[in-house]
Amino acid sequence: MQSIHKTLVLLPLSKPPSNMSSRMYAWFVNVVLLSMHLVSASDSDPLQDYCIPSPELSSLFPSSCKNSSLVTVDDFVFSGIKSPGDSMKTGFSSIPVSSSTFPGLNTLGMSFVRADFEPGGINVPHYHPRATEVAFVLEGTIYSGFVDSRNRVFAKVLEKGEVMVFPRGLLHFQMNVGDKTATILGSFNSQNPGLVKIPSAVFGSDIKEEVLEKAFGLSWKELAKLRKKLAPTG
Numbered sequence: 686m687q688s689i690h691k692t693l694v695l696l697p698l699s700k701p702p703s704n705m706s707s708r709m710y711a712w713f714v715n716v717v718l719l720s721m722h723l724v725s726a727s728d729s730d731p732l733q734d735y736c737i738p739s740p741e742l743s744s745l746f747p748s749s750c751k752n753s754s755l756v757t758v759d760d761f762v763f764s765g766i767k768s769p770g771d772s773m774k775t776g777f778s779s780i781p782v783s784s785s786t787f788p789g790l791n792t793l794g795m796s797f798v799r800a801d802f803e804p805g806g807i808n809v810p811h812y813h814p815r816a817t818e819v820a821f822v823l824e825g826t827i828y829s830g831f832v833d834s835r836n837r838v839f840a841k842v843l844e845k846g847e848v849m850v851f852p853r854g855l856l857h858f859q860m861n862v863g864d865k866t867a868t869i870l871g872s873f874n875s876q877n878p879g880l881v882k883i884p885s886a887v888f889g890s891d892i893k894e895e896v897l898e899k900a901f902g903l904s905w906k907e908l909a910k911l912r913k914k915l916a917p918t919g
């Protein structure tokens with residue numbers, strides 16, 4: 686990667702190959718640079734050992750760190766996932782352990798989630814715009830899968846102790862197919878992976894009704910029902 690970067694930095698200074706116009710060459714260099722940038726997009730590397738956000742300064746300077754002499758071990762410990770979160774109508778609960786709930790993760794480029802399923806409970810189809818997820822089945826039996834950009838589904842029943850990866854930005858879902866509660870632990874390669882749940886993003890947002898009616902072939906009555914059910918509860 687390092688050497689590719691060096692080459693690219695030199696490219697614009699060098700002469701275009703004789704069979705290429707300089708304009709086309711500039712275009713080509715731009716495309717290469719842009720694609721390199723996209724490929725390497727991720728949380729940035731830390732510039733110090735750690736950066737616990739400073740509660741006093743962060744409203745003015747969001748990236749300011751607490752004075753390291755004031756940092757204690759408790760800044761690096763999170764105790765909020767000892768037990769399951771509040772269960773939703775879908776028989777599912779989750780507690781994100783991201784930099785917003787666990788400031789110790791700030792600048793470290795990773796985060797975590799605990800998710801619990803009642804028997805039959807589902808984690809609705811969703812995606813994380815900024816992270817790949819690795820999910821470990823701590824307890825139970827979970828039907829688990831994702832869909833790639835050609836609409837191919839990769840899914841199977843995972844047993845306790847198994848791990849599945851959900852590539853960054855791809856739609857994925859889970860369902861407890863066992864007769865006991867199930868628990869998974871997921872880790873992400875971003876301190877703030879983001880979460881977009883398809884049902885609420887599509888029907889619980891303010892997308893113009895006509896668009897949804899046409900997109901899904903729904904009558905306004907069917908649509909109203911879905912919208913009511915999936916409206917954000919705040």
Ligand SMILES: *[C@@H]1O[C@H](CO)[C@@H](O)[C@H](O)[C@H]1NC(C)=O
Nearest residue numbers: 739750751752753754755756
């Ligand atoms: C950090 O705190 C120590 C101890 O209170 C203090 O001596 C030092 O000046 C502080 N550093 C900064 C950059 O504020």
